[in-house]
Amino acid sequence: MSVIYDRVALIGLGLIASSMWHAIKRAGVAREVTGYARSPETRAIAREIGLCDRVCESAAEACEGADLIVLCVPVGAMGDVAAEIGAVLKPGATVSDVGSVKKAVIEAVAPHLPEGVHFVPAHPLAGTEHSGPRSGFAELFDNRWCLIVPQAGSDRAAVERLEAFWQALGSHTDEMDAEHHDLVLAVTSHAPHLIAYTMVGVADDLRRVTDSEVIKYSAAGFRDFTRIAASDPTMWRDVFLNNKEATLEILGRFTEELFALQRAIRTGDGDHLHAYFTRTRAIRRGIIEAGQDTEAPDFGRVKKA
């Protein structure tokens, strides 16, 4: 592969940045990757495990001379980081991010970027329930989508270069505006996460069923919810606080639909339930055909002989 950005700076060294590091090395698309994390402990781990060619002591130091800067911090921290690095950015450099919310990130970051720097927000739709610098791996982005959110007046060459970069890391790319992004993600990610957190919280909090029963008997369905409800609390707090409107809209629709199904249960309307449950099978088939999930039963957890 050939180099796409001479120098890449990764700010924040959690699951996404550490996976980007491994995927960048695999693809050979950067000559040098610098990294910075606010916590000294994370920087120490990064140095210990050889994450990034150079781990810096400040975000500004990591960004100096970089051709691509990727903000990989929680959504609520993006503005502060942008303020910190704005002054050292090289003319012609591209600033991007990996935040799960786009409108709020753009509002927080854009004001701090000097003219002559290209701001191309992005969001790789990839992750696991694990977090931190040790959790990354090169394959995380393979066959996943990375959404690119060009700004009014974005330089096309800068946008296409970032798309080529994410494609080299294994992703497909699509372009989308920030508002639509935030609504799509409210459906495919934010509402499901809040619902999973809620269900796990309810199970944990019941008096009449013990935690040990919930744990032992979780294979009956519940355990599927616990994976995404084990995701990073800080990241998710920031997502909900910064995508309020769209998340609350989807949760409102969800509650409405849940009430209708509860009423069907209460009144014994089996036809309504059966029709609803039949319809939802089609989406899973679509996801499998689109290569976005495995068709192996139980996500492949069950090992057949």
Add this chain to the structure above:
Amino acid sequence: MSVIYDRVALIGLGLIASSMWHAIKRAGVAREVTGYARSPETRAIAREIGLCDRVCESAAEACEGADLIVLCVPVGAMGDVAAEIGAVLKPGATVSDVGSVKKAVIEAVAPHLPEGVHFVPAHPLAGTEHSGPRSGFAELFDNRWCLIVPQAGSDRAAVERLEAFWQALGSHTDEMDAEHHDLVLAVTSHAPHLIAYTMVGVADDLRRVTDSEVIKYSAAGFRDFTRIAASDPTMWRDVFLNNKEATLEILGRFTEELFALQRAIRTGDGDHLHAYFTRTRAIRRGIIEAGQDTEAPDFGRVKKA
């Protein structure tokens, strides 16, 4: 292994019965297994793939002379099957089932069983999103729990024999009364399924986000819900109609909690959200430590090099 029941009859030949067949053969715990399914097509498939030693043309024929009869039909069909087979049951035989609901099944089945027959309801907490006679495999019950629900006056020897049988099929066993079973399952299975069905239905029904977007971008969390929302519609209709009270109780608690989290989002109460999301991580750790789920990221879907 040694034979536990000379003859076992499996009534209903879907995922659970077909997995039981494979697990019974693996363990060598029965000398002959007969099977029956109401649909001629299912019986034909069973014969074609060699499911059961003998596929019968009626439930009564399959049960004649059987030492263990396991009802593997949807919960709503249990009563009719019991009525059909009651007259042919051998004295001393054990009748069991695999229904996800216990109180309603016991009420439907018990009146049809003659004296001298042991009724020992059971529920193996195992399954996948696939259904039908071709979906079974021997490993389905390995390391999963099978809940046994002895009746007042149950013969201890008959209960312990059924437990030995399920243990030979790979399961752990626990005993529980019917009412507690139905509440525990409402938490660990029924409410999560309804919630997953609801979320998938909402995503399918939105005007402003297309189905193709939902499918492409599902890896951001949503796809985890689609697996259990692809489960058998008839089975699940019957579960909800027959465990109304407990399911609606848990859904009530769920809605209450969801409203509290929605309010935290609306008012920007980040501390509440962060504390909630931190608490729910512990349950997943418990489930992994209890051997009820994989610790591999993304349920092991992601293949690291």
